[in-house]
Structure formats: structure tokens, C-alpha cells
Amino acid sequence: MATPTYDLITSHTVSSTAGIAFDNISQDYRDLIIVVTGKGAFGGLGCQARVNNDSASNYFYVLVEANGTQIYSGNGSSTRFLFSSSGAFDTGANGIWILQFMDYSATDKHKTVLTRTNGDVTSGRGLDMGAHMWANTSAITKVDFYAGNFATGTTIYLYGVAS
Amino acid sequence: MQLIETIEVGSGGAASIEFTSIPQDGVDLLVVASVRESSYNDGFLGLRLNGSSTIGDYAYVYLYGDGSSASTSSAGSTTLIYGKGGTNPSNATANTFSNYQVLISNYTSSASKSVSIDTVTENNGSTAFQGLSAGKFVPTSAITSVTLLYQNLVQYSTASLYKITAD
Numbered sequence: 150m151a152t153p154t155y156d157l158i159t160s161h162t163v164s165s166t167a168g169i170a171f172d173n174i175s176q177d178y179r180d181l182i183i184v185v186t187g188k189g190a191f192g193g194l195g196c197q198a199r200v201n202n203d204s205a206s207n208y209f210y211v212l213v214e215a216n217g218t219q220i221y222s223g224n225g226s227s228t229r230f231l232f233s234s235s236g237a238f239d240t241g242a243n244g245i246w247i248l249q250f251m252d253y254s255a256t257d258k259h260k261t262v263l264t265r266t267n268g269d270v271t272s273g274r275g276l277d278m279g280a281h282m283w284a285n286t287s288a289i290t291k292v293d294f295y296a297g298n299f300a301t302g303t304t305i306y307l308y309g310v311a312s
Numbered sequence: 313m314q315l316i317e318t319i320e321v322g323s324g325g326a327a328s329i330e331f332t333s334i335p336q337d338g339v340d341l342l343v344v345a346s347v348r349e350s351s352y353n354d355g356f357l358g359l360r361l362n363g364s365s366t367i368g369d370y371a372y373v374y375l376y377g378d379g380s381s382a383s384t385s386s387a388g389s390t391t392l393i394y395g396k397g398g399t400n401p402s403n404a405t406a407n408t409f410s411n412y413q414v415l416i417s418n419y420t421s422s423a424s425k426s427v428s429i430d431t432v433t434e435n436n437g438s439t440a441f442q443g444l445s446a447g448k449f450v451p452t453s454a455i456t457s458v459t460l461l462y463q464n465l466v467q468y469s470t471a472s473l474y475k476i477t478a479d
Contacts, residue, residue: 155313157339157478184340186417186426215375215444217386244446245417245426267428267446270371271388276446304418306339308476 154311155182163303166190170293171307174253178309181250183292187303188269189240196232196246197295200260200283204228207284212264216275229295230281233266240300244268253289260289313342313476321469325350328461331473336420336454338475343414343458345471349399351463355433355441357398357412360459361425361449365391369450376431376443392461393449397431397441399462408434409469412460419455424448 156178161169174181189196199208210231211224225231232248247265252258262281268274283289292307299305319329334341347357360370373386376396387394400410415428427447433440449455460471 155476157476160478184415184417213375213382215373215382215384217373217384220375220382220384243423243426245415245428247415247428265428265430265444267426269426270373270386270446270448271450274446275373275384275386276375276444278444306478 156309156311158307158309160307161305163187163299163301163305165301168293168295169299169305170291172291174290174292175309176254176288178254179252179312180310181253181289182308182310183248184306184308185246185299185303186243188243188300189298190300191240196298198230198232199293200289201287201291202293203283203285208281209284210279210281212277212279214275214277216273230262232264232279232281233277244274250289256286256288258286259284313474316473316475318470318472321465321467323467325464325466327464328459329465329469329471330457330459332457334456334458334473335475338420338477339418340476341416341419341455341458342474342476343460343471344474345412345460346409347399347412347460347469347471348404348409348466349462349464350402350466353401353403355397355399355401356462357395358392358461359395359414359427359429359447360392360461361455362451362453362457363459364451367391370447371450372445372447374443374445376441378439378441393427393429393445393447395429395431395443395445397433397443398429399465400433400435404433404435408436410434416455421454422452424450424452425455
């Protein structure tokens with residue numbers, strides 16, 4: 150039985166360390182989901198992104214991380230999304246990273262992003278989850294990942310979830 | 313996203329729920345389950361892929377909270393991937409079931425597979441579990457079967473398998 154509520158908008162396979170942007174994002178959906186499978190290009194960078202070219206201090210987060218022996222929780226703000234700080238998505242081995250942009254096309258609310266990161270647990274990486282906010286009421290039309298976030302071969306899928 | 317199959321445990325319960333002959337035309341697999349265990353109270357639910365019970369084929373780390381504290385644990389070489397909070401324990405409020413979700417990304421690829429699990433149990437007015445697991449299936453073969461298992465999953469436990477496609 151088909152349930153046409155979760156559609157692939159576009160995908161990208163990383164072939165260089167240049168930045169990756171999803172631009173002119175369709176406004177026809179309720180939520181956006183980005184699924185990244187692969188690894189980082191540089192150690193300790195985590196994953197960073199901006200939306201709509203906004204470089205102001207409009208990005209806030211709270212997260213919790215665990216690696217099997219320790220648990221950490223923190224919060225902060227920045228001039229960009231800091232999606233993963235635990236090293237869960239690192240250079241050593243493949244992991245999975247899931248971002249859900251809630252109500253991204255609304256123009257009457259700040260935007261919330263829920264994240265999950267699973268590192269390669271055979272290489273000592275852990276997991277984290279975060280709640281992020283972009284303090285802006287504009288509809289999200291562009292998501293721009295920083296150069297060097299992803300190693301060659303990493304795949305990125307952008308899905309739209311319909312109302 | 314397309315539903316492939318839903319399985320409901322029948323009278324007498326079952327030790328496992330298994331999806332086999334999974335189509336190979338999707339990008340990701342999503343399993344959504346609601347289950348209850350009749351023998352144990354720890355809330356674990358195991359996940360096996362391609363029927364493998366080989367030590368070293370799996371590794372995982374999980375994090376969970378029970379309303380008063382948070383804990384984390386891991387296994388670097390094991391026979392399945394555990395999700396704490398995957399089953400409603402036998403001592404939970406009667407007729408309550410868990411919520412359990414698994415995402416297996418790029419399940420047809422020729423690389424090891426990353427597995428992401430989210431769980432929560434239900435227990436009115438008392439201790440319940442909410443958990444996350446990050447797992448790895450080390451073999452590089454495509455995923456053709458998915459099994460959820462513990463000791464005895466009770467009648468009316470259900471699981472649905474979806475494929476997320478690229479079209």
C-alpha cells in the first residue's frame with residue numbers, strides 16, 4: 150500500500166570537500182528530513198550548516214551525548230547550526246546522521262530541528278541527539294553545509310514529509 | 313515510503329517477529345513496532361539482520377532514561393543490537409505496549425550498515441524507559457531479513473516494515 154507522505158526531493162553523493170547546498174527547496178511539504186550516511190572529512194569539526202545564508206547569532210541548541218561509559222549534556226548558541234559536537238560523526242568510520250526540520254515552510258514561527266547522530270560504535274564513537282532552533286520566522290529555502298563536513302562517498306538524501 | 317508488511321503476534325505469544333525476503337529497491341528501511349514482553353522486566357528488545365547470530369557481526373551503544381536517571385552502555389562485538397525500552401516490561405501497566413522504531417540506512421549497499429533505534433515504554437504513573445541506540449551490522453551484504461526478538465513477545469504485539477524509496 151503506497152503512502153505518498155515521505156518523498157525524496159533530491160540526493161547528493163560527495164565527490165569533493167567543497168560545501169554542499171540544497172537550494173530552492175520546495176515549499177510543498179510540512180517537514181524536511183536529511184539523512185546522511187558516511188563520515189566527516191576532518192576530525193572534530195562535527196557538522197555545521199546555515200539556512201537562508203543567515204550568518205547572525207540565530208542558532209541555538211541543547212544536546213545529550215553518550216558513548217557507553219559517559220553521558221554529557223550541553224547547550225549554547227552560534228552563528229550556524231552545530232549539529233554534532235561529540236565526534237560521533239568523525240573521520241574514522243561511517244555513521245548515520247538524521248536531521249528533521251519541523252514546519253520549515255511556516256512564516257509565523259521560529260524553526261526547530263531535531264537531530265540524531267550515530268557514530269561507528271566499533272571505532273569507539275557514540276551517539277547524540279539534539280534539539281536546535283533557528284530564531285527566524287522565514288521559510289527555509291536553503292540549507293548550506295560547510296566545506297569539509299563530509300568525506301568523499303558520503304551520501305545525503307533530502308526528503309519532504311507532506312501534511 | 314511504502315509499507316512492505318505488518319506482523320501481529322498471535323495467541324500464545326512468540327519469541328520473535330521476522331520480516332524476510334525484503335525487496336531490494338529501497339534506500340532505507342524503517343521498522344515501527346509496538347510490543348510487550350511477558351517474561352522479563354528490563355525492557356530490552358533485540359534486533360538481528362539477515363538471520364545472523366555470529367559474535368562480532370554487531371556492535372552497539374545505547375542511552376536511556378527512566379524518569380530519575382540516565383545510563384549508557386555498549387558492546388563492541390556481540391550477536392545482536394539491543395534497544396533499551398524496546399519492549400514494554402511484563403510488570404508494566406496491563407495492556408500497555410512499547411513504541412520502537414528502527415532506521416537502517418542504505419540497506420542494499422555493500423558497506424557495513426548503520427542502525428538507529430528510538431524507543432519508549434508505557435507505564436502509567438511509574439517507571440518507564442526512553443532510549444536511543446546506535447548500532448552497526450558489520451557484514452557488507454544487503455539486508456534481506458530483519459528480526460525483532462526477546463524471550464516471549466505477547467499477543468497483539470505488532471511490527472511494520474516500510475521501505476523509503478528514491479522515487
